Amino acid sequence: MSSFMEETYKKIGQNVRIYRQKANISQEKLSEILGVNSKFIGHVERFERFISLKKLIEIAEFFDIPVKNLFD
Numbered sequence: 001m002s003s004f005m006e007e008t009y010k011k012i013g014q015n016v017r018i019y020r021q022k023a024n025i026s027q028e029k030l031s032e033i034l035g036v037n038s039k040f041i042g043h044v045e046r047f048e049r050f051i052s053l054k055k056l057i058e059i060a061e062f063f064d065i066p067v068k069n070l071f072d
Helices: 003-022 027-034 040-045 053-063
Strands: none
Touching (some): 003 040, 027 040, 027 053
């Protein structure tokens, strides 16, 4: 994996955590809302799993933000 891709996925994980914490919901609750394994969000936030574009869009919709905010 290129360093650019690695940094991008790390940034996404950090931003998912930031928005989740701002919304005051647990990793497990967000995973439930997205219909994924209860540990999935934790893995994404720690850069242990890659997240699909579909799930990124669902997260952005849930937080009512543009998808690009998860990349910034």
